[in-house]
Amino acid sequence: MNSVSASTFSPELTGLAKKPRSLWGDAARTFSRNKAGMAGLVVAIFVLMIALIAPWIIPYDYAHQDWERVRQGPSATHWMGTDSLGRDLFSRVLMGIRTAVMVAMIVTFSTAIIGVLVGAFAALVGGWIDTIAVWIMDGLLNFPALWLAAFVTVVTRPTIMRLADDLYKSTSLAFFKDTVVLDYLVVFLCLSFVWWAGLGRLVRGQVLSIREKEFIEAQRAIGASPWWITIRHLVPNVLGQVIVHMSTQFGFAMLAESSLSFLGIGIRPPGASLGYMIFAGMASWRSDPHLVAMPGLTLALIILAFVFVGDGLNDALNPRIRER
Amino acid sequence: MLRYIIRRLLAMVPLLLVITGSVFLLGQYGAGDLAMALTMRMTDNNFDEDVYQEMVKKLHQDEPVLKRFGRFVSNALRGDFGVSYVLQGTPDIGRMISKSLPLSIQLGLDAIFLVILLGIPLGVAAAAWRNTSIDYSIVGVVTILSSIPPFVLAPIALVVLVAQLKIIPTVSTGWNGMFSREALLPAACLAMGPMLGVVRYTRASVIDTLSQEYIRAARARGLSEIMVIVRHVIKNSMTPVLTVLGVTIGRLLSGSIFIETVFGIQGIGSVAVLAFQSGDIQTVAATTLVTASLVMASNLIVDLLYGVLDPRVRLT
Numbered sequence: 001m002n003s004v005s006a007s008t009f010s011p012e013l014t015g016l017a018k019k020p021r022s023l024w025g026d027a028a029r030t031f032s033r034n035k036a037g038m039a040g041l042v043v044a045i046f047v048l049m050i051a052l053i054a055p056w057i058i059p060y061d062y063a064h065q066d067w068e069r070v071r072q073g074p075s076a077t078h079w080m081g082t083d084s085l086g087r088d089l090f091s092r093v094l095m096g097i098r099t100a101v102m103v104a105m106i107v108t109f110s111t112a113i114i115g116v117l118v119g120a121f122a123a124l125v126g127g128w129i130d131t132i133a134v135w136i137m138d139g140l141l142n143f144p145a146l147w148l149a150a151f152v153t154v155v156t157r158p159t160i161m162r163l164a165d166d167l168y169k170s171t172s173l174a175f176f177k178d179t180v181v182l183d184y185l186v187v188f189l190c191l192s193f194v195w196w197a198g199l200g201r202l203v204r205g206q207v208l209s210i211r212e213k214e215f216i217e218a219q220r221a222i223g224a225s226p227w228w229i230t231i232r233h234l235v236p237n238v239l240g241q242v243i244v245h246m247s248t249q250f251g252f253a254m255l256a257e258s259s260l261s262f263l264g265i266g267i268r269p270p271g272a273s274l275g276y277m278i279f280a281g282m283a284s285w286r287s288d289p290h291l292v293a294m295p296g297l298t299l300a301l302i303i304l305a306f307v308f309v310g311d312g313l314n315d316a317l318n319p320r321i322r323e324r
Numbered sequence: 325m326l327r328y329i330i331r332r333l334l335a336m337v338p339l340l341l342v343i344t345g346s347v348f349l350l351g352q353y354g355a356g357d358l359a360m361a362l363t364m365r366m367t368d369n370n371f372d373e374d375v376y377q378e379m380v381k382k383l384h385q386d387e388p389v390l391k392r393f394g395r396f397v398s399n400a401l402r403g404d405f406g407v408s409y410v411l412q413g414t415p416d417i418g419r420m421i422s423k424s425l426p427l428s429i430q431l432g433l434d435a436i437f438l439v440i441l442l443g444i445p446l447g448v449a450a451a452a453w454r455n456t457s458i459d460y461s462i463v464g465v466v467t468i469l470s471s472i473p474p475f476v477l478a479p480i481a482l483v484v485l486v487a488q489l490k491i492i493p494t495v496s497t498g499w500n501g502m503f504s505r506e507a508l509l510p511a512a513c514l515a516m517g518p519m520l521g522v523v524r525y526t527r528a529s530v531i532d533t534l535s536q537e538y539i540r541a542a543r544a545r546g547l548s549e550i551m552v553i554v555r556h557v558i559k560n561s562m563t564p565v566l567t568v569l570g571v572t573i574g575r576l577l578s579g580s581i582f583i584e585t586v587f588g589i590q591g592i593g594s595v596a597v598l599a600f601q602s603g604d605i606q607t608v609a610a611t612t613l614v615t616a617s618l619v620m621a622s623n624l625i626v627d628l629l630y631g632v633l634d635p636r637v638r639l640t
Contacts, residue, residue, distance in 0.1 A: 135338045135339070135341075135342050136342060138339055138342070139342030139343050139346060142339060142574075142619055142623070143343070143574075143612065143615075143616045143619070144574045144575075144577040144615050144616065144619060145574075145578060146578040146581065147578060147581070147596070147611070147616075148612060148616075150596070150600050150608065151347075151608050151609065151612045152350065152354070153600075154599075154600055154603055154604075154608050155354030155355050155605055155608075156354060156355070158355050158361055159354070159355055255473055258473070259473065259475065259582070262475045262582065263581070263585075263597055263600055264600070264601045265601065275475070278475060278479065279475075282586065285479050285483055289483040292476075292479040292480070293479075293483065296472075296476035296479060296480060297476070299473065299476055300471065300472040300473070303471050303472070303473065304467075304468060304471045304472075307467070
């Protein structure tokens with residue numbers, strides 16, 4: 001009896017003998033076939049590497065002013081030309097990439113943590129906590145994002161400056177006197193505050209819909225504990241969406257930093273930011289278009305790369321959407 | 325339908341509460357004590373007790389919080405946001421907004437026209453020739469143009485179209501009405517951002533509609549493909565596109581800040597930028613509240629249109 005049933009359901013006969021295919025293996029295969037996604041990934045990795053090693057590969061000091069060489073076009077010595085203070089634009093663009101990546105890194109991870117925690121908590125607990133969480137998330141999403149970010153920046157900057165001043169007086173650490181560090185802090189804070197809501201709503205919706213699926217019901221029926229279901233089934237199923245969201249958000253967070261800096265409320269000089277470079281270049285766009293075009297095209301290329309990676313990941317990790 | 329409208333309006337109450345509440349809290353308490361912050365600005369960081377007390381009186385900070393919130397809401401409803409104590413000449417914030425908002429709305433309407441007039445036909449075309457080089461080039465070009473942020477796209481457009489190719493003769497700064505020739509370039513730059521969403525949604529929705537039974541029936545009756553698309557597909561695939569248009573309003577308002585800055589249009593974005601840069605919390609709060617309300621109103625209109633176009637929505 002035993003041998004019969006074993007051979008009836010043996011892997012060779014049912015065709016299940018092939019290597020088991022995991023979600024991630026499948027996703028990697030689908031993604032590698034997506035040309036735009038792969039190109040984006042190459043650029044994105046390149047950008048991250050530049051951000052990591054920028055201070056050691058820039059040909060000139062990014063803040064050094066050379067008054068003999070003001071507003072020169074691109075040349076062999078200065079690949080992207082020089083700006084109105086004679087600073088090497090190529091070095092400044094690389095440092096600007098570093099700034100944007102650093103902001104995006106911190107903002108993406110902090111919003112992911114807040115968004116996942118709030119979204120999952122609201123969905124799992126339910127009741128009035130869920131209702132209030134949904135109100136707050138919908139409220140935040142109804143603001144024009146950039147406007148709210150700017151608002152939070154304007155409001156928190158004086159407070160943070162005062163706090164840092166107090167800390168400097170009591171500790172006399174130079175760290176608290178560095179305005180660039182404080183600019184970063186303000187930008188991290190306000191972007192995180194504005195941005196977690198999208199992911200929060202996504203996670204909440206996913207958890208709610210997956211919880212009603214038959215396979216979760218089956219788990220419950222065979223007596224699995226809520227913790228087991230959460231760790232083993234909810235998390236892996238939501239994770240794909242979260243990763244897709246984070247990868248697109250990363251590009252947009254870099255863009256947001258540049259946007260705030262363009263408006264003069266993000267990273268300000270002496271810090272290097274692509275957005276501020278574009279703003280400064282706008283003063284003379286007719287005579288020196290390269291001052292706008294170089295940082296501008298760099299930023300556009302980076303955003304595009306992250307958009308393609310996000311699209312590719314979306315196709316690879318959410319196969320049901322792909323069919324549309 | 326009336327019940328649907330009432331339900332949608334009621335659903336907005338908590339949202340309105342959260343939005344006005346957070347603007348009030350951030351504006352009044354975000355920077356610590358608003359009166360203190362303003363006093364420090366006016367006295368160049370030399371604290372003056374008299375100025376401070378006067379400020380507290382002017383801002384009604386001696387009253388309980390709920391009463392102040394009520395006053396804030398009822399004043400805001402009448403368009404009264406007080407005066408700015410930071411900007412030069414203490415201008416009336418409500419008047420600044422009412423003077424600048426029409427320009428922004430005209431610019432936004434221009435952009436929406438362009439998004440609809442270009443985006444929907446492009447999306448339909450991409451769907452009709454799906455998975456061909458036409459489809460790929462439409463989606464590709466729009467993706468690239470949309471991904472370039474407005475504050476990069478606008479200067480590049482200026483450099484290429486005006487300075488190099490001289491296609492557009494002169495760029496006058498300012499605003500000469502929404503149908504003037506000068507309005508085209510800023511509106512086009514503004515429209516590019518949301519264009520991608522509209523093209524994509526139209527494309528997906530049209531492809532979806534094309535696979536329906538009644539389309540096959542229409543083809544079986546001998547209608548040409550163009551007639552099928554014009555008569556049956558477009559109207560039936562517009563509901564999802566509406567949702568995207570709703571989201572578009574928010575993006576247009578954010579984008580408008582940059583376009584107005586680059587082209588020197590004195591819209592609400594320019595007012596906001598001035599306020600951002602001078603750290604004028606009151607004006608920033610007022611403009612944020614106004615734009616958020618605009619976004620909410622447009623979302624409501626989209627919701628209601630949705631109910632009109634698709635009767636099933638009203639019942640859920």
